[in-house]
Amino acid sequence: MGLERMTRRLFGWLWRGRLDAQLREEIEQHLEMRRRRLEAEGLDPESARVEARRQFGNPLRVREEAREMWTIRWLDAVILDVRYALRLLRRAPGFTAVAVLSLSLGITSAAAVFAITDGVLLRRLAVRAPGELREIRAIANLGGVVKDLACLPADAFERLRTGSAGMADVIGFRQANDAPLAGAGSGPRRVRVEIVSDEYFEVLGVPPAAGRLLTRADATVIPVPLVISERLWRAAFDGDAAIAGRTITLNGTPASILGVASAFRGVSADLPADVFVPAAAPLRFDPAPICSGFRGVVRLHPGSSASSAAQRMVPLFKGDQPTLLSRADLRVALLDASHGIADTRAPIARPLWIGLALAGILVLVACANTGGLLAARFAARREEFGLRVAIGAGSRRLIQLLAIEALVIGVLAGGAAVVAAPLVAPVLLAWIPVGDAPPAFELQTGGRQIAFTATLATVAALLAAGSSLMRLLRSDRGGLQSMNSRAVIVGRRRATRVLIAAQVACSLVLLGAAAAMTRTLINLHRINPGFDPDGVLTVAVDAAGRTADPDLLPAYYSQLLARVSAAPHVARASLAQFGLMTAAASNGTVEIAGWSPASDADRWTKVYWVGPDYFETLGMRVIAGQSLGSRESAGKERVAVVSQEFARFYFGSPGAAIGRTINRNIRIVGVVADARYHTLRDAPSRAMFVPHTQAPPRSTMTLLVRPEGDPAGAAASLMTAIAQHDPQLRGRITSIEELIGVTLARERFVARLAAILSILAVLLAAAGLYAAVSYSVSERRHELAVRLALGATGADVLRLMARDPLRTTLAGIAIGAPGIYATHRALAALLFDVPRFDLTALGACAAGLLAIAAVAALWPARRATAIDPQECLKVV
Amino acid sequence: MGQNKRQDLLPGTLDMLILKSLTRGVMHGYGIVEHIRTLSDEVLRVEEGSLYPALQRLQLQGLIDSEWGHSVNNRRARYYRLTSAGRRQLGQAEPSFMRLIEAIARVMKPAGDAR
Numbered sequence: 009m010g011l012e013r014m015t016r017r018l019f020g021w022l023w024r025g026r027l028d029a030q031l032r033e034e035i036e037q038h039l040e041m042r043r044r045r046l047e048a049e050g051l052d053p054e055s056a057r058v059e060a061r062r063q064f065g066n067p068l069r070v071r072e073e074a075r076e077m078w079t080i081r082w083l084d085a086v087i088l089d090v091r092y093a094l095r096l097l098r099r100a101p102g103f104t105a106v107a108v109l110s111l112s113l114g115i116t117s118a119a120a121v122f123a124i125t126d127g128v129l130l131r132r133l134a135v136r137a138p139g140e141l142r143e144i145r146a147i148a149n150l151g152g153v154v155k156d157l158a159c160l161p162a163d164a165f166e167r168l169r170t171g172s173a174g175m176a177d178v179i180g181f182r183q184a185n186d187a188p189l190a191g192a193g194s195g196p197r198r199v200r201v202e203i204v205s206d207e208y209f210e211v212l213g214v215p216p217a218a219g220r221l222l223t224r225a226d227a228t229v230i231p232v233p234l235v236i237s238e239r240l241w242r243a244a245f246d247g248d249a250a251i252a253g254r255t256i257t258l259n260g261t262p263a264s265i266l267g268v269a270s271a272f273r274g275v276s277a278d279l280p281a282d283v284f285v286p287a288a289a290p291l292r293f294d295p296a297p298i299c300s301g302f303r304g305v306v307r308l309h310p311g312s313s314a315s316s317a318a319q320r321m322v323p324l325f326k327g328d329q330p331t332l333l334s335r336a337d338l339r340v341a342l343l344d345a346s347h348g349i350a351d352t353r354a355p356i357a358r359p360l361w362i363g364l365a366l367a368g369i370l371v372l373v374a375c376a377n378t379g380g381l382l383a384a385r386f387a388a389r390r391e392e393f394g395l396r397v398a399i400g401a402g403s404r405r406l407i408q409l410l411a412i413e414a415l416v417i418g419v420l421a422g423g424a425a426v427v428a429a430p431l432v433a434p435v436l437l438a439w440i441p442v443g444d445a446p447p448a449f450e451l452q453t454g455g456r457q458i459a460f461t462a463t464l465a466t467v468a469a470l471l472a473a474g475s476s477l478m479r480l481l482r483s484d485r486g487g488l489q490s491m492n493s494r495a496v497i498v499g500r501r502r503a504t505r506v507l508i509a510a511q512v513a514c515s516l517v518l519l520g521a522a523a524a525m526t527r528t529l530i531n532l533h534r535i536n537p538g539f540d541p542d543g544v545l546t547v548a549v550d551a552a553g554r555t556a557d558p559d560l561l562p563a564y565y566s567q568l569l570a571r572v573s574a575a576p577h578v579a580r581a582s583l584a585q586f587g588l589m590t591a592a593a594s595n596g597t598v599e600i601a602g603w604s605p606a607s608d609a610d611r612w613t614k615v616y617w618v619g620p621d622y623f624e625t626l627g628m629r630v631i632a633g634q635s636l637g638s639r640e641s642a643g644k645e646r647v648a649v650v651s652q653e654f655a656r657f658y659f660g661s662p663g664a665a666i667g668r669t670i671n672r673n674i675r676i677v678g679v680v681a682d683a684r685y686h687t688l689r690d691a692p693s694r695a696m697f698v699p700h701t702q703a704p705p706r707s708t709m710t711l712l713v714r715p716e717g718d719p720a721g722a723a724a725s726l727m728t729a730i731a732q733h734d735p736q737l738r739g740r741i742t743s744i745e746e747l748i749g750v751t752l753a754r755e756r757f758v759a760r761l762a763a764i765l766s767i768l769a770v771l772l773a774a775a776g777l778y779a780a781v782s783y784s785v786s787e788r789r790h791e792l793a794v795r796l797a798l799g800a801t802g803a804d805v806l807r808l809m810a811r812d813p814l815r816t817t818l819a820g821i822a823i824g825a826p827g828i829y830a831t832h833r834a835l836a837a838l839l840f841d842v843p844r845f846d847l848t849a850l851g852a853c854a855a856g857l858l859a860i861a862a863v864a865a866l867w868p869a870r871r872a873t874a875i876d877p878q879e880c881l882k883v884v
Numbered sequence: 885m886g887q888n889k890r891q892d893l894l895p896g897t898l899d900m901l902i903l904k905s906l907t908r909g910v911m912h913g914y915g916i917v918e919h920i921r922t923l924s925d926e927v928l929r930v931e932e933g934s935l936y937p938a939l940q941r942l943q944l945q946g947l948i949d950s951e952w953g954h955s956v957n958n959r960r961a962r963y964y965r966l967t968s969a970g971r972r973q974l975g976q977a978e979p980s981f982m983r984l985i986e987a988i989a990r991v992m993k994p995a996g997d998a999r
Contacts, residue, residue, distance in 0.1 A: 016944050030952075031936065034913060034962045038932065041914040041955075065933045073933060077940035 020078030031074055035067050085405070086412065093413040100385075104417070106779075107381045110772055111421035111468060112428070114374025117765060118367040119429035119461045124437050125360045126460075127451040128278075133348050134271040136213025137307075141275075142314055142342035143349050144168070144178075144304035146325055149337040155595075158351070159299035164325050168304060169205070171324040175312045179212070180205040180302025183279060184293035191256035192244035199240065201258070202274040202281035203297065206288075209235070209269070211307050217241070219252030219267025227288040231255065232263040240282040241268045258283065261291055275305055277348025278449050295550055295738055305345055314342040350449070356440055359754045362834060363761045366521060371468055373514045373769045377776045378472040380507045382414060384783055386476040387500045393480075403481065410476055418469025425461050439757045475503045504780050505816045511773035512820025512857060513827060518766035519853040520828035524835060524842050525759035527849065531841040532752060538683025539588070540627030541744040545713045545723060546587040549730070549739040552707035561705040568733045569619055572711060575729040579716040583619035585700065587710035588626070588685055589747035596696065599671050600658060613654060613694040614685070617703040623649070623680055625714050632662040633678035636699055646702055649678040651695035658694075674698070687751045689840060711739070719743065755838055770857070774864040781813055782868040792872050793880035802873035809869035810862070817861040821854045828853075898930065898938050900981055903966060903974045906948060912961040913939060939964065947973055 020027060039060055046056035064070075097104040132138040146157040160168070160180070169178040181204045190196040209221040217238050226233045236251075245251055254265045263285070273280035285291060287302070308317060318340040325338060347353075386393075393406060430453045437451060479500070555564050565583060573581040586592040596615040605611045622628075623635045636649055648670070655665035655676075662679040669675050682692035700709075715722030723741050730739055749756070785792070792805055800808075828850060832839070842849075905911065905919045917930050942948045947970035955961040966974070 012946065013944065016946065020944060030962070031940075033960070035932070035936070037912070037955075037959060037961050038914045040959065041961075044957075065931055067932075070933050070936050073937040074940045077937060077944055 017078065017080060021080045021083060024075070024078060027078055028071065028075060031071055032067075035064075035070060039064055039067070085408065089409050089412040090416060092409075093416040096413065097416065103381060103385065104420075106775075107378045107417050108420045108424065110377045110381075110775070111374050111417060111465075111472065112424040113768055113772065114367075114371035115421055115425040115461060115465055115468060116428045116432060117768065118364070118371050118464055119425045119457065120432040120436055121360070121363045121367045121761070122460050123429055123433040123451055123453070123457050124440075124449075125364055126454075126456055127433075127437075127449045128350070128353060128360060128440075129347065129357055130456070131277075131348075131450075131452070131454075132346050133212075133275065133277075134214065138346035140307045140310070141212075141345040142176075142306050142308060142317075143345040144306060144321070145341045145343060147339045147341055149339070158303050159301050160304050160325075161301040165205075165302040165304055167324045168321055172306065172317065172321065174309070175317045175320060176306040176308045177207065177211040178205075178304055178306050179208045180287070180304050181208065181275060182287075182297040182299040182302055183274075183276065183281060184297045185279075185295065187259050187283070187293055189244075189256060189258055189283065191254075193246060193248075194244045197244060199282040200274075200279060201283045201285060201293065202276075203287050203289075203291075204284050205302060206286070208284070212272075212275075214272045215270045217268040217270035218249065219265070221267055221269060222284060222286055226266065227286045232258070232261060232285060232289040232291060233266045234258065234263050235266050235269050235284040237273045237280075237282045237284075238268055238270055239273065258285070259291060259293055263291075273450065275345065275349055278350040278352045280450055294736075295740075296552055303349070305349070306342060308342075318342045352440075355754055356757075358837060359758045362758055362838075365834070366518060366762055366765050369514045369518055370765045370769050371464065372471075373511045373772050375468050375471040376507045376510045376514075377772045378417065378469075379475050380504060380776050380780060382410075382417075382473055383475045383479070383500065383503050383507070384779070386410070386479070406480055407477055410473055410480060411470065414469040414473030414476075415466065417472075418465040421469070422461055422465025425465065426458060429457070429461065436757075436761065439760055440753055475507060479503060505812070505819075508773070508777055508780060508813065508816045509820035509823060511769070511776055512817050512861070513824035515766065515769040515773045516821055516824030516853055516857060517827040517831055518762060518769045519857065520824075520849065521831045521835065522759065522762035522766045523849040523853055524832060524839055524846065525755060525762055527842050527846070528755055528838065528840045529752065529759055532688050532755065535684070535688050537688060537748075538628060538681055541748060543715050543719045543722075544626065544744040545715060545719060545726065545741055546744060546747070547711040547713065547726060547730070547739040547741050548587060548708065549711060549737055550708045551734075551737060554734055554737060558705050558707070561707060562701050564734075565619075565700070565709055568730070568737075569711070571733045572713065572726060572729045573621075575722075575725045577716050577718065577722040577725050578713055578729075580621055580625040580714045582622040582625040582712050583700065583709050584622060584712060585617040585703070585706060585709065587712070587747070588744060589687070589751055591686060593686070597671075598658065598694075598696075601669070601672075603658070610657075613696050616685075616695060616697050617700040617706075618697050619700050622697065622712070625712050626683075627714075628683055629681040630678050631681050633666040633676070635678050635680070636697065646674045647677045647699070648674050649680055649697040650676055651680055651692070651697075652682045653692040654694040654696060655679045688748065755840075758835070758838055770860060773857075774860050777813055777817075777861055777864040778868055781809060781865045782871075784812075785809060785868055785872045789875060789880055793875050793877040796875060797877035797881065805872045805875075806866065806869050809872050810865045813865035814858070814861060817858060821857060825850060825854075896977075896981075898934055899942060900974070900977065901928070901930070902935075902938060902942065903947065903970055904978070906964060906966040906970070907974070910951075910963045910965040912955065912963050914961075916964070942970070946970075 042060040042063060043053075043056045046059050047053060051059060133141065135141070143158070144160065146160065148155045148157060159182070165178075165180050169180075172178050181202050184201045184203065186198045187201045188196060189199050204222065206224045206227055210223060214221065218241070219235075221235050222233060236245075241247055241251060245254070248254070251265055252267050255262055256265065257263065269284065273282065274284070306317065308314060321340040322338055325340060396406060396409075430451070433451050437449065549568075551561060551564055555561055569581060569583055572578060585594065594615045594617070595612055597611045598613050599611075618636065620636060623630055630649070631652065632655070633649070636647070650665060652662055655662045658670075659665040659668060665676050665679055667676065680697070684690040685693075685695070711726075713722060713726055726741065727739075730737055792808075795805065795808075829845070832842070832844060832846070901920055902916060905916050908919070911919060913932075913935060917932070917935060920928050920930055939948070939950075943950060947967060948964050949967050950962050950964050952960060953963045
């Protein structure tokens with residue numbers, strides 16, 4: 009009943025214009041009827057009209073009383089306030105621009121960082137019940153070394169699929185990057201292809217946007233059926249409604265488009281795909297997918313738990329054939345996949361939250377800044393408020409007025425942020441590289457982001473209005489009505505000081521974060537990686553299928569290496585199983601006659617299969633014995649070079665390791681200085697370098713090339729040499745410096761973000777300080793004129809005006825210093841070699857802030873010295 | 885808010901009178917005033933300043949409904965009628981209202997009957 013009443017009232021309010029007009033007509037008619045009645049009783053027309061009117065009463069009053077029934081008073085008041093606020097803002101465009109700009113700077117930064125956080129961490133897959141999805145990872149413990157396998161061999165995957173029926177539905181996929189697609193209206197392009205198992209779309213429950221999606225029956229159809237993403241549909245096919253049945257060419261093979269998947273780009277959140285093909289389809293991709301089996305995803309049936317499903321999978325994994333997997337101590341983990349699979353997500357998660365927190369601090373600075381502006385304007389409107397109080401406004405009404413004015417500014421700032429944040433976010437995202445591929449988490453401007461921006465804008469606006477509101481509440485009505493009462497002025501000065509100090513403190517915290525991260529980056533770059541990265545290029549090549557017999561691969565690579573070494577602009581070249589600065593490594597066990605390990609972990613060492621001239625190409629220093637040189641011997645004596653840490657751990661010193669035999673027939677011929685192979689933060693580890701010819705043949709290798717002179721020229725001649733060796737062989741060239749950069753991605757992201765945020769904060773704080781001093785100078789004009797007339801010098805006046813702001817800045821620095829300590833604690837995981845109480849950084853930041861504050865304060869203070877006492881003190 | 889302070893009658897009386905009048909059929913505002921005046925032998929004269937706010941209030945409460953029509957002289961007039969909710973409300977409130985009136989009458993009886 010109450011709801012019905014409210015609805016009726018709402019409609020009454022909406023139609024109030026019409027209701028009022030109807031009532032007026034009704035009253036007219038009523039008067040008319042009365043008049044005719046009086047005429048019928050004998051009065052003349054004129055007297056009847058007057059009498060009728062008299063009997064009726066005041067129509068206006070009647071209308072007003074009737075109108076009370078349907079107005080919603082508070083809503084009317086709010087609309088009036090909003091219109092008043094807009095009028096005021098229009099009349100002071102400068103003030104409006106500055107207030108909106110400073111608030112929107114803060115909100116846009118926070119919204120941009122949130123957009124990335126949302127895209128990377130929060131967004132769920134556009135499938136049915138994403139909470140039921142889990143990623144399958146096999147964790148094999150090979151005696152102390154834990155290997156985390158995401159790529160499951162095809163046979164193991166098949167066993168998992170059939171064996172998990174009843175508990176879970178298993179699907180699998182692998183990806184091929186850069187596959188050429190031709191036949192689309194917009195010309196040929198390269199796409200990422202997701203190669204999927206049979207029931208992929210059925211299990212995931214993705215709705216089709218057009219046509220239909222892949223099913224079991226499509227596995228072996230010719231021409232190859234495929235599904236495209238909605239994004240590709242719009243970009244390459246113009247959203248063609250007749251998309252189903254169109255034929256295109258994928259990697260040279262004709263294929264037919266079955267349909268379009270709605271809002272779905274694969275299960276990999278950081279590597280979104282645009283084309284989906286069945287795994288059984290006869291397609292060969294070049295470069296081949298990184299995973300030759302499947303990455304597994306399960307959908308748990310309601311009622312079954314992840315742990316029991318995982319346990320059921322372990323024996324299915326191992327199977328009957330004795331493989332590495334069946335030997336190892338295997339555990340299956342089912343990780344949450346509701347946000348999509350992203351190996352790159354874990355390292356970025358913390359930096360993103362930190363970035364969001366830092367952006368939040370900038371929002372505080374913006375709030376304080378705008379708050380100062382609002383407070384200054386509030387002080388100037390004392391008369392207006394006094395008048396309002398005099399004609400009967402209560403505190404609530406005034407608070408509503410101030411709050412609405414602040415909210416209007418908030419809406420404008422929020423609107424600007426909604427427009428600007430999607431433009432800024434991709435720039436920030438580009439600072440988070442994802443391995444070798446460019447970052448591809450999808451950013452969407454969705455309801456969640458708009459809701460975040462709107463909430464933030466509202467809270468920020470109200471915070472900014474906070475100081476004005478508090479002063480309003482505390483001041484008595486009399487104070488509002490009187491001009492220049494001392495209490496009011498002192499109150500305003502105090503509020504200004506607090507706001508300035510808050511801005512300085514927050515700026516200091518941001519500066520401290522930026523300084524700490526910059527120092528970390530400098531420290532990391534100063535680390536001696538143990539090799540000379542200058543200009544070195546790495547080329548990852550995949551020779552799968554290029555030789556008739558896998559046993560011919562070593563010779564294939566040796567020939568390739570010889571050709572590359574002879575190429576122009578190449579000083580030295582070598583090859584290795586894995587490149588440097590990647591996460592990949594092999595592990596092996598160590599057996600030494602007469603030595604027994606203290607623990608299982610002691611038996612393990614990293615093993616690197618390398619080509620000749622490896623150490624020379626990389627510039628790694630051989631500190632004892634000799635390097636592998638050009639030894640290519642296969643089948644003859646087996647040799648190895650070990651790392652300094654290896655020698656120290658097993659034999660006590662580098663010299664003692666030379667000539668010793670390990671693993672029964674491997675002789676150590678040299679010891680090389682410790683180097684960092686995976687990230688710059690690595691501790692020295694045990695490593696063994698063995699000629700690649702003594703290893704089982706592998707199809708993927710990394711070429712390492714030290715250029716002579718210009719690296720660009722070397723890169724070109726490198727590609728020529730590879731093409732001459734084998735035109736079908738494709739390789740991806742990167743420089744080691746780039747790879748090092750990738751390992752530093754997190755630190756760089758936070759450092760850059762902190763730097764930009766701190767610059768913005770300092771600018772805002774300086775602007776706020778400038779405005780405050782400027783206002784103070786105009787306000788104290790008379791006082792300064794008196795001082796100048798009484799003999800004060802320009803320097804005295806400057807000192808007077810600048811003293812307060814500088815003291816406030818110092819106070820802000822004092823408040824912010826503990827904040828820097830707290831920031832260090834939060835950043836601890838990212839910092840490197842930065843002391844807990846970094847006094848030099850603190851001192852530098854504080855000095856910088858003081859200098860900027862001095863400039864911001866003295867600049868307007870100079871105007872004070874130019875006051876002409878005679879002019880100012882003239883009595884009008 | 886909206887309670888007419890000029891109304892000296894018992895609270896809710898005017899609403900009751902209007903609702904009861906409308907049981908006789910649809911009427912416009914002037915018709916309701918005349919109806920009450922006539923039936924009460926000129927004693928009860930409803931002022932328009934009270935009538936129209938009351939009519940709006942009753943409409944908002946959903947007890948009466950209005951429609952524009954043509955009066956006997958072919959002029960536009962707004963006619964009010966009782967809704968089923970209004971009828972229900974009247975049926976519930978009327979007995980207690982009548983009891984109240986009788987109680988007042990008993991209290992106000994001429995002094996001669998008192999013991």
